[in-house]
Amino acid sequence: MTxxxxxxxxxxxxxxxxxxxxxxxxxxxxxxxxxxxxxxTIAVPVSTNTxxxxxxxxxxxxxxxxxxxxxxxxxxxGERAEIEDGEDVDTTAATDWPTVAxxxxxxxxxxVLVEPAGxxxxxxxxxxxxxxxxxxxxxxxxxxVGALIAVTLHVLFTQVLGVFLPAGPLEGVPGFG
Amino acid sequence: xxxxxLLMDGFANALQPIYLVYALIGVTLGTAVGVLPxxxxxxxxxxxxxxxxxxxxxxxxxxxxxxxxxGMYGGSTTSILLNTPGESASIVTALEGNRMxxxxxxxxxxxxxxxxxxxxGTIATMLLTLVAPTVxxxxxxxxxxxxVALMVVAFLTVAAMLGxxxxxxxxxxxxGLFLGLVGTDSLTAQQRFTFGIPALADGIEVxxxxxxxxxxxxxxxxxxxxxxxxxxxxxVSGSWxxxxxxxxxxxAWLRGTAIGFPVGTIPAGGADVSTFLSYSAERxxxxxxxxxxxxxxxxxxxxxAANNAAAAGVLVPLLTLGIPTSATAAVIxxxxxxxxxxxxxxxxxxxxxxxxxxIASLYIGNVMLLVLNLPLVGLWVRLLQIPRPYLYAGxxxxxxxxxxxxxxxxxxxxxxxxxxxxxWAMRVFGYPIAPAVIGLILGPIAEEQFRRAMQIxxxxxxxxxxxxxxxxxxxxxxxxxxxxxxxxxxxSRLAAEVLGDDDVVPATEALPAGEVVDxxxxxxxxxxGVLPVALLDPPAGTTPxxxxxxxx
Numbered sequence: 027m028t029x030x031x032x033x034x035x036x037x038x039x040x041x042x043x044x045x046x047x048x049x050x051x052x053x054x055x056x057x058x059x060x061x062x063x064x065x066x067t068i069a070v071p072v073s074t075n076t077x078x079x080x081x082x083x084x085x086x087x088x089x090x091x092x093x094x095x096x097x098x099x100x101x102x103x104g105e106r107a108e109i110e111d112g113e114d115v116d117t118t119a120a121t122d123w124p125t126v127a128x129x130x131x132x133x134x135x136x137x138v139l140v141e142p143a144g145x146x147x148x149x150x151x152x153x154x155x156x157x158x159x160x161x162x163x164x165x166x167x168x169x170x171v172g173a174l175i176a177v178t179l180h181v182l183f184t185q186v187l188g189v190f191l192p193a194g195p196l197e198g199v200p201g202f203g
Numbered sequence: 204x205x206x207x208x209l210l211m212d213g214f215a216n217a218l219q220p221i222y223l224v225y226a227l228i229g230v231t232l233g234t235a236v237g238v239l240p241x242x243x244x245x246x247x248x249x250x251x252x253x254x255x256x257x258x259x260x261x262x263x264x265x266x267x268x269x270x271x272x273x274g275m276y277g278g279s280t281t282s283i284l285l286n287t288p289g290e291s292a293s294i295v296t297a298l299e300g301n302r303m304x305x306x307x308x309x310x311x312x313x314x315x316x317x318x319x320x321x322x323x324g325t326i327a328t329m330l331l332t333l334v335a336p337t338v339x340x341x342x343x344x345x346x347x348x349x350x351v352a353l354m355v356v357a358f359l360t361v362a363a364m365l366g367x368x369x370x371x372x373x374x375x376x377x378x379g380l381f382l383g384l385v386g387t388d389s390l391t392a393q394q395r396f397t398f399g400i401p402a403l404a405d406g407i408e409v410x411x412x413x414x415x416x417x418x419x420x421x422x423x424x425x426x427x428x429x430x431x432x433x434x435x436x437x438x439v440s441g442s443w444x445x446x447x448x449x450x451x452x453x454x455a456w457l458r459g460t461a462i463g464f465p466v467g468t469i470p471a472g473g474a475d476v477s478t479f480l481s482y483s484a485e486r487x488x489x490x491x492x493x494x495x496x497x498x499x500x501x502x503x504x505x506x507x508a509a510n511n512a513a514a515a516g517v518l519v520p521l522l523t524l525g526i527p528t529s530a531t532a533a534v535i536x537x538x539x540x541x542x543x544x545x546x547x548x549x550x551x552x553x554x555x556x557x558x559x560x561x562i563a564s565l566y567i568g569n570v571m572l573l574v575l576n577l578p579l580v581g582l583w584v585r586l587l588q589i590p591r592p593y594l595y596a597g598x599x600x601x602x603x604x605x606x607x608x609x610x611x612x613x614x615x616x617x618x619x620x621x622x623x624x625x626x627w628a629m630r631v632f633g634y635p636i637a638p639a640v641i642g643l644i645l646g647p648i649a650e651e652q653f654r655r656a657m658q659i660x661x662x663x664x665x666x667x668x669x670x671x672x673x674x675x676x677x678x679x680x681x682x683x684x685x686x687x688x689x690x691x692x693x694x695s696r697l698a699a700e701v702l703g704d705d706d707v708v709p710a711t712e713a714l715p716a717g718e719v720v721d722x723x724x725x726x727x728x729x730x731x732g733v734l735p736v737a738l739l740d741p742p743a744g745t746t747p748x749x750x751x752x753x754x755x
Binding site: 046047050051054057058061064065068069070071076077078079081082083086089092093094096097099100105106107108109110114115116117119120121122123125126129130132133134136137140141145149152153154156157158159160161162168171172175176179183187188189190191192 | 240254371377381423596600608616633646
């Protein structure tokens with residue numbers, strides 16, 4: 027960034043924040059190179075007369091590399107990420123890692139639970155845990171709301187819309203499938 | 204003219220009770236997600252993609268179109284009553300609308316937004332009715348090489364226009380194109396980028412990618428920096444539109460429509476650009492320039508009309524060429540694909556019943572939306588107050604449901620989580636999401652057209668540019684870039700000007716003291732690289748105008 031920083035801004039945090047800016051283009055570059063290398067291993071059937079299954083992947087790989095280089099150069103010139111806005115987002119706050127970890131744990135619990143325990147139970151756990159992590163108190167309230175939503179969704183999707191969802195131990199209970 | 208007859212048939216079809224029910228569900232859901240922060244129409248349609256497995260196409264598209272139109276209406280309520288616009292299309296509405304609400308004229312602002320949306324939506328739908336069949340008839344003659352040209356245009360403009368920097372847009376597009384490559388090549392049945400995982404052989408489901416980057420990414424993003432405390436909603440007060448309000452609004456509605464529809468049809472970033480253009484036109488033409496920035500009703504009426512007209516405009520290239528120019532349009536295209544229906548010039552010939560019922564439902568949906576948004580606005584205000592922990596827990600639950608339902612596999616849930624991390628990173632590092640979604644969905648179609656074109660030319664790549672249409676298209680592309688560069692400069696200059704004025708007005712007085720953090724700054728993306736974490740609460744005036752000027 028070429029313009030003057032706000033006076034009270036110390037230089038250190040600015041420098042500390044530069045390296046993550048390069049992390050994303052570095053990842054893009056790696057993906058682009060991988061795409062180019064891996065595209066060469068795609069089998070091309072003999073029947074292919076003109077353009078086979080490799081050409082488009084090569085183009086995509088090249089685009090990724092190009093974009094990575096352009097973004098990287100931009101960062102070097104001083105371009106900085108503009109964090110996305112949102113109604114509920116405090117863009118000036120630092121990342122709240124404990125909350126993110128709790129939300130991620132709740133999501134992993136869902137992945138583990140959904141088939142053995144069924145959608146209604148797994149979704150209740152997910153909803154309750156996420157709402158609680160984001161500050162809903164006492165714990166019982168988000169769990170009850172979650173149970174209500176999970177059961178409603180399950181019945182709506184399996185019975186009315188005909189979409190399959192695992193019922194888990196509720197298998198055989200009328201309305202749950 | 205046969206089209207009128209077909210439209211009448213479409214109405215006869217769309218007015219069947221079952222389709223009216225789907226239209227009502229669509230517009231209600233659409234308004235709800237438009238009002239609610241954190242979710243938008245693109246994500247909602249993506250979440251409902253599993254329904255394409257069981258629902259018949261006409262019902263599904265009537266509902267999806269309702270969601271799309273409804274989202275445009277709902278967004279205005281949020282930006283008028285909650286001064287933290289999330290969707291860039293409603294930032295401009297927030298400028299004047301929010302001032303009006305704080306000055307006790309919230310009801311008038313909501314009314315001019317809703318009626319303006321209705322007027323613009325209806326006129327633009329009429330334009331769509333007139334223009335689309337003609338475009339389709341002309342487009343029948345296009346060759347695969349011509350389609351490749353059109354898709355190149357769509358890719359590049361979308362990458363360049365959506366988001367803050369063209370290089371980051373290009374990066375996002377590349378990510379989407381890569382995700383679209385994963386799976387089995389449709390022409391030669393070769394596996395590509397499947398990493399030997401059998402579940403990837405069928406490709407990554409669009410639902411999983413769209414929901415992952417939108418819903419899960421957004422939830423993680425919000426979880427990491429949630430604005431704590433109660434939601435400051437400004438109560439709706441004042442009378443509905445007075446005669447004077449109406450007199451000032453209607454020319455703005457018409458001008459907004461005239462700006463919005465054409466901007467929507469070209470891939471120029473869709474609704475955002477049209478709202479900024481409309482706002483600047485209103486400001487320039489107004490005899491009361493001093494009122495702008497303090498609650499000028501034209502500043503709500505024009506952009507809201509432009510916003511809705513642009514939504515109808517986006518449907519023209521989607522339906523007639525199969526080219527989406529917004530994220531929602533891309534997801535609707537994915538829905539067409541899952542029915543095996545190919546939007547494009549032949550759509551009007553092959554699926555006349557579906558398409559005309561869909562167009563008729565747009566008129567019907569607009570009437571429903573007017574009713575939903577004027578007398579029932581109180582309901583939506585209530586929705587705005589949903590405590591955020593519950594809102595985001597609900598979004599994540601829906602995301603998991605939609606992704607699991609599409610393939611009944613936990614692998615999709617794992618992918619959903621990983622793509623959610625990607626979506627979060629993209630938000631934090633300022634990469635726009637929409638180009639990725641468009642690349643994912645349009646990429647495979649573009650590849651197919653490209654290979655067909657090359658087969659026809661027997662491997663001669665010059666055929667891609669030598670057809671007259673393709674040659675003209677590439678020339679126009681160059682022209683378009685010059686134009687969009689100009690529009691962008693205007694937009695950022697306006698944003699600087701407009702938000703600059705904004706900073707002068709103390710806006711926080713109507714809100715509970717001590718709770719508000721950086722309300723003004725949230726109207727404009729902050730250069731976070733230079734905002735030290737310690738600088739938690741900059742007073743309204745500390746963001747200098749020049750900071751905005753040189754950033755783009």
